[in-house]
Amino acid sequence: MKRSFKQNMIKSGAIVSNGIITNNPVFRLVLGTCPVLAVTTSAVNGLGMGLAATFVLLCSNMLVSALRRVIPDKVRIPAYVLIIATFVTVVQMVLRKFIPSLYDSLGIYLPLIVVNCIILARAEAFASTNPVLDSALDGIGMGLGFTAALMLIGIIREFFGSGSFFFGELAGIKMGWQFSALSDFSMSIFILPAGGFLVFGLLMAAVNALTDYAQKKKDKATQMRKSEIKAKNEIKSEEVAL
Amino acid sequence: MENYLVSSSPHITSPRTTRNIMLDVIIALVPCVIASVLIYGLYPLVSILLCVGSAVFAEWLFNLIRKKPQTVGDLSAVVTGVILGLNLPAVVPLFVPVIGAFFAIIIVKMLFGGIGKNFANPAITARIFLVLAWGGVMTSYVLPINLANGAGELVKYLSEAFNINLPAAITSATPLASVKAAIESGANPANGLSALNMFLGKIGGSAGEVSTLAVLIGGVYLAVRKVIDVKIPIIYIGTTAIFTAIFFANSGYVGEYVWTYMLGGGLVFGAVFMATDYATTPNTNLGRIIFACGCGFLTVIIRKFSTMPEGVSFAILLMNIVSPLIEKIIPKPYGHPKRSMMDYFAEKKAQKVAKGGSNV
Amino acid sequence: MSNKEKTSNMDIQKVKVNDLKMKEQEMKEQELKENAFTEQVQEVKEKESENFDAIDKIDAGMANLKAMAETKNGDEPKRKLSRSTRDILKCIIVLTVIAVFAGALLGTINYLTYVDADAAIISEIASHYSVSSELVRKDESRIISQDGAKSYIEDCFVVLKAVGSVGDGTPSIGNPIDVDAIIYRAVGSGAYSGTVELLVFVSDDVVTDITVYAQEETKGIGSKALAVSHLSQYIGVNLSDVESFVKSNDGTADSDIEFISGATKTSTAVNNALNAVLYAYNNFGGAR
Numbered sequence: 001m002k003r004s005f006k007q008n009m010i011k012s013g014a015i016v017s018n019g020i021i022t023n024n025p026v027f028r029l030v031l032g033t034c035p036v037l038a039v040t041t042s043a044v045n046g047l048g049m050g051l052a053a054t055f056v057l058l059c060s061n062m063l064v065s066a067l068r069r070v071i072p073d074k075v076r077i078p079a080y081v082l083i084i085a086t087f088v089t090v091v092q093m094v095l096r097k098f099i100p101s102l103y104d105s106l107g108i109y110l111p112l113i114v115v116n117c118i119i120l121a122r123a124e125a126f127a128s129t130n131p132v133l134d135s136a137l138d139g140i141g142m143g144l145g146f147t148a149a150l151m152l153i154g155i156i157r158e159f160f161g162s163g164s165f166f167f168g169e170l171a172g173i174k175m176g177w178q179f180s181a182l183s184d185f186s187m188s189i190f191i192l193p194a195g196g197f198l199v200f201g202l203l204m205a206a207v208n209a210l211t212d213y214a215q216k217k218k219d220k221a222t223q224m225r226k227s228e229i230k231a232k233n234e235i236k237s238e239e240v241a242l
Numbered sequence: 243m244e245n246y247l248v249s250s251s252p253h254i255t256s257p258r259t260t261r262n263i264m265l266d267v268i269i270a271l272v273p274c275v276i277a278s279v280l281i282y283g284l285y286p287l288v289s290i291l292l293c294v295g296s297a298v299f300a301e302w303l304f305n306l307i308r309k310k311p312q313t314v315g316d317l318s319a320v321v322t323g324v325i326l327g328l329n330l331p332a333v334v335p336l337f338v339p340v341i342g343a344f345f346a347i348i349i350v351k352m353l354f355g356g357i358g359k360n361f362a363n364p365a366i367t368a369r370i371f372l373v374l375a376w377g378g379v380m381t382s383y384v385l386p387i388n389l390a391n392g393a394g395e396l397v398k399y400l401s402e403a404f405n406i407n408l409p410a411a412i413t414s415a416t417p418l419a420s421v422k423a424a425i426e427s428g429a430n431p432a433n434g435l436s437a438l439n440m441f442l443g444k445i446g447g448s449a450g451e452v453s454t455l456a457v458l459i460g461g462v463y464l465a466v467r468k469v470i471d472v473k474i475p476i477i478y479i480g481t482t483a484i485f486t487a488i489f490f491a492n493s494g495y496v497g498e499y500v501w502t503y504m505l506g507g508g509l510v511f512g513a514v515f516m517a518t519d520y521a522t523t524p525n526t527n528l529g530r531i532i533f534a535c536g537c538g539f540l541t542v543i544i545r546k547f548s549t550m551p552e553g554v555s556f557a558i559l560l561m562n563i564v565s566p567l568i569e570k571i572i573p574k575p576y577g578h579p580k581r582s583m584m585d586y587f588a589e590k591k592a593q594k595v596a597k598g599g600s601n602v
Numbered sequence: 603m604s605n606k607e608k609t610s611n612m613d614i615q616k617v618k619v620n621d622l623k624m625k626e627q628e629m630k631e632q633e634l635k636e637n638a639f640t641e642q643v644q645e646v647k648e649k650e651s652e653n654f655d656a657i658d659k660i661d662a663g664m665a666n667l668k669a670m671a672e673t674k675n676g677d678e679p680k681r682k683l684s685r686s687t688r689d690i691l692k693c694i695i696v697l698t699v700i701a702v703f704a705g706a707l708l709g710t711i712n713y714l715t716y717v718d719a720d721a722a723i724i725s726e727i728a729s730h731y732s733v734s735s736e737l738v739r740k741d742e743s744r745i746i747s748q749d750g751a752k753s754y755i756e757d758c759f760v761v762l763k764a765v766g767s768v769g770d771g772t773p774s775i776g777n778p779i780d781v782d783a784i785i786y787r788a789v790g791s792g793a794y795s796g797t798v799e800l801l802v803f804v805s806d807d808v809v810t811d812i813t814v815y816a817q818e819e820t821k822g823i824g825s826k827a828l829a830v831s832h833l834s835q836y837i838g839v840n841l842s843d844v845e846s847f848v849k850s851n852d853g854t855a856d857s858d859i860e861f862i863s864g865a866t867k868t869s870t871a872v873n874n875a876l877n878a879v880l881y882a883y884n885n886f887g888g889a890r
Contacts, residue, residue: 067700075693079700086704090711097715100722184406185337187375194374202349378826415863423866549794549867 012137019141026149027207031117035109036150037196041161044168044176046154047147048102052095052110054143056087057119061139064127080123081114088113101168118142149203156199161190260357264317266469270460271324271515277456278449281386282332285399286449289339290327296343297323304352318357322346325365325515328450329508329555330372333384333399335406338376342368358521362562366516366555373555379406383446385414414446417506418551421499425546432498440505451508461514474523474534475513481538482509489546503545512554513537522562529568536561536568720757723801723815727759727785730803730811737762737782744784746882752791753874755882756799759785786882787815790875794824798871800833802879807842812876819868827861827868835859836876841883847876 025031035053040046060083064071071079092110095103103110113119122142127135159165163182166175189195278286297319305312326342346368351360373380387395402408417435424431439445443453451457464470483500490499503509517523517537524533537557544553561568665682683691720740728735738761747754761783783805790798799816802809812833819825826832836847839856849869850858861869 071696072689072693074689075697079697082697082700082704086707089708093708093711093715097717100717188377189371189374192374198349205353413863 011134015134015137016141016144019138019143020145020148023142024145024149024207025118025142026146026153027204029118029121030204031121032146033200035112035116036153037193037200039106039109040150040154040157040196040199041191042105042158042164042168043151043154043166045102045105046150046152048095048099049106049109050143050147050150052091052106053113053116053119053146054140055091056084056113057122057143057146058136058139059087060084060119060123061127061135062132064123065130065132065135068128076124076128077120080120084119084123085114118146153196153199153203156203157190157195160187161195162186260316260318263469264321266464266467267321267515268317268324270463270469271321271328271450273456273459274328274450274453274511275324277443277453278328278332279396280389281443281452282384282449283387283396283398283400285402286327286330286332288400288403289330289334289336289449290324292336293327293330293339293343294320294323296340297326297347300344300347301352304348308352310356313356316357319347322351322364325450326368328511329365329369329448331380331383331447332449333402333408334379336403338372338379341375342372345371360521361566362559363516363519363522366512366559366562369555370559376406382408382413383416383448384408384412385446386444416447416551417445417502418545421502421506422545422551424495425493428493430495430498431502432495435502435506437501437505440502445506447506448508451511454505454510457510457514461510464514464518470514470518471530473527474518474530475510477531477534478513478517478537479504479509481535482541485539485542489542503542507545507552508554509541512558516555517558517561519562522565524565524569526569526572528571529565532568532571533561533565536564720759723757723787724759726801727761731761731783733761733764737764741784744786744882744886746885747878748881751878751881753797753871753878754789755786755878756789757787758882759787761785761805783810784883786879788875788878788882790871790873790878792867792874793817793871794819794867798828798868798875800872800875802836802876804841804879804883807840807883809837809839809841809876809879812836819865824865824868827865827872832862832869833872841880844880846880847873849873 019025023029026033026036032053035049039049060080063083064080067079088111091113092103095106095110122138126138130138155166158167162178163180163186164176164178167178168174168176187195190199275287275290278290298314301319302312302314304310305314323343326346327339330339330342346364350362350364350367351357354360384399387398389395399412402412417440420434421431423429424433440452441454443456445452461470461475465472482503486500486503487496490496493499513534517534524530537554540557540560541553544550544556550556724735724738724740727738738759741758741760744758744760745755760781763780763782783803786802786804788800788802790800795818798814798819801813801815803811803813814828814833817825817828819828836859844857847857847859849861859869859873861873
């Protein structure tokens, strides 16, 4: 049976939001931690890395999904890696040509997107069993979740470590602010890997606390609704009894 | 049932409370505080008081926000504050102690569940955090003051309270920094160093670590009051000496390296006050020996091979992290027959033969 | 309400109930039909997905028949490919096709996005001297380093004098008189982390400027030795007058460099890089 347009929209929304919030690859699935810790020394780096990974995720998910009936089961992993590596190289070459500053600051972590767990995991777990459109949506959702997490970590590390906010240049556009008053007091630990772990851990704790809180609230609300319905039913039955 | 307290054995009542022990530690730290004032003037006292105040405030605030019973009364925050203050360079901008104390109490101690549940020593972790955060500030040490010039010397450095870049005229290299330079150049490490000055603390360095004499007085007090296990500091300092001798055996200045490493930096202070922390060191006797040996080994490794001149705090932190693993090495319970390695292999061999293995 | 009326009401209700039951029945039947239909669709779909297998089977059958026919004809029986060989072949073919497409795509994109590695540095130099980038050339002949030295010259560029300013026509690299400035990319070893790469601008024997090209020193500690205030010690030094730069706190001679305490390693790396420049400059044959 064909899904109606509305159902389609709801399902698409669910797939995208699954990647961004419920199953956020960084804070909930804890995948791809290596680039997360390494490149998030500034928010611009985080954004660039996130967008690069999103592009790769989107393309590889779509292609893997389109070829899911063609690729034999035995060689699926090499085939996925081949597909992912191709798109990563494309991203690398494009960045080198058009955004060399970002290319330099991402360094080795750009080619390492190939072995980023998120991309391989989504290809294996989602794209290989779902239609092309859903896989594309999943790629966008997961990619945006990854980007958001990287940017959040990057903003915090950059502010405390370099005393600036979103400072840098992306695709020729200068952005952000450098607070000269803070530069003497900036804490270089936040630029070092140790600070990366620190911020990562604290943010994960915060995200977990927030989701726990939201879950509790939700549970409470459903309980309330249930008891309300129960009360209503009781009133009804009382009325009937009367 | 709710009114009963359930706890595992042994059930011993003791007059010693956390507050009691912490009070002893504070008393033992007093000689170091006095020494730092005599060596660097009143500035270290200001930063120590700031550390203590911030630490206590941080713990009080955390408990208030989390709606937990107040634990400030056990004085452990005061001890953390004093030790952190003594670990800082004598003259630091005044926001450094505040941030350090907040980090020590909130992130290292309270977030893990408060006293006894922290996996690393709060003061040491905070010091490392500060070293990595403001490397420049945390590695510029001032020259000792000269009290012979009058009491005015005591307030000499107070004007630098918010100066993040100390003028070169009042800074000095620590003995360990010159030893580090000697390692690279192959010169005599003891050149220009006086063992007596280093023992008394008339050198550049962290506020409380410089005077070995003051630390030893405190250490003896703690040992007499049985607050600390003397094994740890003695083995720690001993292994440091042994490994120094081993690693510098080819340098031609073994003796010089050993005594500069003993007296320079925070070795004695770390061994007495920080490596003996109850919560972050193993509980078993064997575990404590391994812990102390590991600290000594890592200290020498870091001092000799890394780019940093000092390695005590990193060594203790690393061993803190592996203490839960060390505690798993439990000696055979009482009543079990002792087995030597040879017995063990003989047994294995016998089992193999019994199984019909022909590869003997 | 009378009794009769009641019964009639009940009748009506009964009828209604019957109606409802009928309708339910119809709906159930409809559902069953739909279910059957969807099942059929499902089956067809499954069959479709098995098409590959089916094709395989048909192929195998045909091959079998062929082989049987051939044996009947009296020829030697040909060995047909076993199932596992076919699987492996299929794997190889799929992977090869993907790889070929990937290679073609990458080749095209590489062609479209080719960057000259020196372009960025040349444009930087051109903007430093505010000349057109055509006057900046790479000069391999000036890359001279001591054998086995850890600090060396990675790259060298020269800025030529503008056309017309030289007596005989267009300026060339080979003629030292035509060279307005030399820019060395020097790698200094011994830094706190990795190496320090500096761009050293030299014109008329004198160091006119130094910029940091690449570094990984710790911010706030090592970076002090890469600040302009420290590097300016080298600026203005006449390279032909100096033997080598040495660490010294007197700072009287040009060659005396005061190191930054706490950043000794970075200071050393900077000094090593400058000494490599010194070596390259003073050992360039026929330049001066």
